[in-house]
Amino acid sequence: MRNLKIDDNQLKELINKSYNKLYGQFTSNELYEVGNYKILKQVGEGSFGKVYLAIHRPTHRKVVLKSSSKTDPNVVREVFYHRQFDHPYITKLYEIIITETKVWMSLEYCPGKELYDYLLVMRRIPLDECSRLFAQIVGAVYYAHSLNCVHRDLKLENILLDMQGNAKLADFGFTRECATKNQLETICGTTVYMAPELLRRDTYDGFKIDIWSLGVILYTLINGSMPFDEEDETRTEWKIINEEPDYNEKIFNANSIELIKSLLIKDPKKRPSMTEILKHKFLEPYGESILEEADKILLKQRNSMLNFNTKTEKRLLKMLKRSGFDTQAIKSSVQKRKCDSLSGHWYLLLEQEKESPKLHKSHLNKSILSLTKVFEDADEKNEELIDNLDTNLILSRTTSLHRNTSNGKDTSLSNEESLVGASLEPTITKNSILSSSTFSNDFMNSKNKLFKRMTKFFKSKNNQYFMASADQDSINAGSVGTALSRLSLENKRKRLESTENNIKLEVHKLPEDNPNITNGTKKDSLINKKKEIVIVSNRNSSSRNYGNMSNTKSGNFSEFSDNTSIDNYNDSESLSNMHFSLASNAKVLAPLNSRLATSISQHSQLSNDTYASDYSTDGNNSSSHKQEFTKYRSGKKQNTTSLNRTEKILNVYGRKFVRRDKSIISTTSSTSEISSRADSFYDLATVSLPTPNEKYSSDIPNARKHKLSRFDTKKSWLPGEGHSSRNNVRRRRSAKHNNYKNTVAENQFVIQEESSIDSDENNLQSNNDLLLSPRINLHDSEINSSGNDDDLNYKPFSSKTFLQTNTYGRHETILKHRSLSNDSEWSHRMSNGQDDISSMAVEEDDDGSDVDMSSYNQQIPNNLKFERESL
Numbered sequence: 001m002r003n004l005k006i007d008d009n010q011l012k013e014l015i016n017k018s019y020n021k022l023y024g025q026f027t028s029n030e031l032y033e034v035g036n037y038k039i040l041k042q043v044g045e046g047s048f049g050k051v052y053l054a055i056h057r058p059t060h061r062k063v064v065l066k067s068s069s070k071t072d073p074n075v076v077r078e079v080f081y082h083r084q085f086d087h088p089y090i091t092k093l094y095e096i097i098i099t100e101t102k103v104w105m106s107l108e109y110c111p112g113k114e115l116y117d118y119l120l121v122m123r124r125i126p127l128d129e130c131s132r133l134f135a136q137i138v139g140a141v142y143y144a145h146s147l148n149c150v151h152r153d154l155k156l157e158n159i160l161l162d163m164q165g166n167a168k169l170a171d172f173g174f175t176r177e178c179a180t181k182n183q184l185e186t187i188c189g190t191t192v193y194m195a196p197e198l199l200r201r202d203t204y205d206g207f208k209i210d211i212w213s214l215g216v217i218l219y220t221l222i223n224g225s226m227p228f229d230e231e232d233e234t235r236t237e238w239k240i241i242n243e244e245p246d247y248n249e250k251i252f253n254a255n256s257i258e259l260i261k262s263l264l265i266k267d268p269k270k271r272p273s274m275t276e277i278l279k280h281k282f283l284e285p286y287g288e289s290i291l292e293e294a295d296k297i298l299l300k301q302r303n304s305m306l307n308f309n310t311k312t313e314k315r316l317l318k319m320l321k322r323s324g325f326d327t328q329a330i331k332s333s334v335q336k337r338k339c340d341s342l343s344g345h346w347y348l349l350l351e352q353e354k355e356s357p358k359l360h361k362s363h364l365n366k367s368i369l370s371l372t373k374v375f376e377d378a379d380e381k382n383e384e385l386i387d388n389l390d391t392n393l394i395l396s397r398t399t400s401l402h403r404n405t406s407n408g409k410d411t412s413l414s415n416e417e418s419l420v421g422a423s424l425e426p427t428i429t430k431n432s433i434l435s436s437s438t439f440s441n442d443f444m445n446s447k448n449k450l451f452k453r454m455t456k457f458f459k460s461k462n463n464q465y466f467m468a469s470a471d472q473d474s475i476n477a478g479s480v481g482t483a484l485s486r487l488s489l490e491n492k493r494k495r496l497e498s499t500e501n502n503i504k505l506e507v508h509k510l511p512e513d514n515p516n517i518t519n520g521t522k523k524d525s526l527i528n529k530k531k532e533i534v535i536v537s538n539r540n541s542s543s544r545n546y547g548n549m550s551n552t553k554s555g556n557f558s559e560f561s562d563n564t565s566i567d568n569y570n571d572s573e574s575l576s577n578m579h580f581s582l583a584s585n586a587k588v589l590a591p592l593n594s595r596l597a598t599s600i601s602q603h604s605q606l607s608n609d610t611y612a613s614d615y616s617t618d619g620n621n622s623s624s625h626k627q628e629f630t631k632y633r634s635g636k637k638q639n640t641t642s643l644n645r646t647e648k649i650l651n652v653y654g655r656k657f658v659r660r661d662k663s664i665i666s667t668t669s670s671t672s673e674i675s676s677r678a679d680s681f682y683d684l685a686t687v688s689l690p691t692p693n694e695k696y697s698s699d700i701p702n703a704r705k706h707k708l709s710r711f712d713t714k715k716s717w718l719p720g721e722g723h724s725s726r727n728n729v730r731r732r733r734s735a736k737h738n739n740y741k742n743t744v745a746e747n748q749f750v751i752q753e754e755s756s757i758d759s760d761e762n763n764l765q766s767n768n769d770l771l772l773s774p775r776i777n778l779h780d781s782e783i784n785s786s787g788n789d790d791d792l793n794y795k796p797f798s799s800k801t802f803l804q805t806n807t808y809g810r811h812e813t814i815l816k817h818r819s820l821s822n823d824s825e826w827s828h829r830m831s832n833g834q835d836d837i838s839s840m841a842v843e844e845d846d847d848g849s850d851v852d853m854s855s856y857n858q859q860i861p862n863n864l865k866f867e868r869e870s871l
């Protein structure tokens, strides 16, 4: 009786605990999961959201989750273009998740961080490594250009490094499609990387401004400081337009100087083509092979041959089909670049599959795979021997057997939870197991060789266990371990059911010296001898659901435990490791890593289908949009992003030097954001591909027609040229303002074309669904028939928005930036060996809105000073 009472209390306690846990989850502000992803830790921060390291739970692949506020003017643009790229040196976009206020991008994880960080540590990159990295970067840009896309914000901060030290182009927030010979007007980028024609506000060839930025990147990588970067922004711009950088011949070699000089030719028409760059002597031996590979990918893409044609893809598709997945839906999702949960699964599984051969290269795995073959052949010849397999199942608490991966959905149960609901129904039949082993055929091309290796392995591993993933999921068909475990489950069902949920399968060891195995003829003896093979279930079997096996003998095959938390996660792929590996392996690292060979993109050419995207969403996108938008407009949200951002500020010469890794179009101005968003759409609307969005398509030609004349593109920014006119426009727009106050540095690098500040407030106010259906007539309404932008009938907008948006203009913007130039304090400190940047990081950034303009005005020429009074 007393015992029962205790049990009751315990039960109550358990229920309480469980209830409170759930309650805690509901009320917690912390974010632990988004869609199928479990968030581990924050790894970065962008202008409009944070960047997290996360795990895709169904596959246990590490990804980066980048959140962007829906108010981010460039998020549509970024997703639109990025999802179409499939190149080894471009970060892969796996999935998009749209929530009420955010857009989440699941991206390929690049543990090497930014090239900028790497350069900070290295100070200078050795020439050979520069050549390799630069060839990769150029390869990625060449690929994007070949798809008629220009990046427009190429810089060290937007190039990440993967685990192998390969460059990965990222951040496509300013990308747009650009037909050949198309002249663009939107001024965007980062000042120190900007081509002279951009600074002159000429219309420009998008391809050529990317090439200029590449020149700046290469110079900086080699030299350790930037070619044009002065304390005074105006001076920087002047230098870009008029001066040549210095080349220290102790640092640069002749080839690098020749290449950089050609990239940094002031006249854009004289800059080399991407092909010429890749073929340049300085990029030997990397450039040519990267060019070839990119061409192969493009060819396949153009012929729409990318999807589901490789052996690995076919094998994976087969596996999925057999496991009950709707493969048609997956195919459609991938082909249309929906970037929804199905294609997310597909990409990540495919990556896992592509990595499998690496895993199978280990003796352990080869041996196991060889066994698969044994069983396969045994099936053909003597099925009954399978029945003779004497297995000894030992249960352990290491693996949840019942992870539901069907239909791409993860149960998202913790180990604990999944144990509760686990059933040990061995749903796999013997035949399916046997046929599943054929998935390993790829790895057994050379049968005899493998058998030899297997024998060798058995000899060397005498009396040792070897292990394989043993997951119950039917889709784990690629591994013999899985096959064996399932077979065992089937044979020993009763024993399984009577015990716990996890398995440890023991089979008798293989004979040490089995001639039958060596010559591969009488495989039945393998079974009949009843030696022992041990297959220990994978504690995190879901991480290797598709047959990957680890070399480890601990039974914990996964990189992550299910209990991985933000706290206990230990990111072994630290930057320092990267530095080491990059520095020491610069020559070892092949120009084309295996990814290049294996990840021939699966996508077809830019397709009209891509417009018909329906992202996975976990909420009503539009319901609160208006509220969000209104809040934004009212200024309540102003500066929040900048306030939240962690930025290092370098205190140099008594004034702040903001080190920012991000490009910013606008931090807070509702007007600029919204119009910029519309501008994104405007750009999209002008691409060659038709949009199915009938509602807006009719507006497009009109808008396009007026675009050139609308943006004041001919107005020069140079002192004394055209400023009065620009200021007149500004004055007209700000007629109602009496508090002209400039925000600081928020917009440090990026200059937005005037379109961003030309918004019709009323129009915007009524527009509560700009993200997904921006209104092209926003522009039209402002364009008069003459197309002369001086005559534009700008509608007044609030002082706040004016103040914010006008930070884009050069002379209205205080451009704070890291300074890598020889003349800058940053460089002085570096060259004096004071490379401890952290010592210079003295405080967190504030919102920067209350800067004393008079102090800034002292640094700039008279004709560029702020005209607070006149406004």
Ligand SMILES: Nc1ncnc2c1ncn2[C@@H]1O[C@H](COP(=O)(O)OP(=O)(O)OP(=O)(O)O)[C@@H](O)[C@H]1O
Binding pocket: 043, 044, 045, 046, 047, 048, 049, 051, 064, 066, 091, 107, 108, 109, 110, 111, 113, 114, 157, 160, 170, 171, 173, 661, 662, 663, 664
């Ligand atoms: N794929 C990735 N792998 C690893 N880290 C990443 C990845 N993507 C982004 N990060 C980290 O997050 C930071 C911010 O990301 P990113 O620059 O893409 O954000 P953003 O919002 O586009 O910023 P910006 O203000 O430059 O536009 C980067 O500096 C980088 O350190």
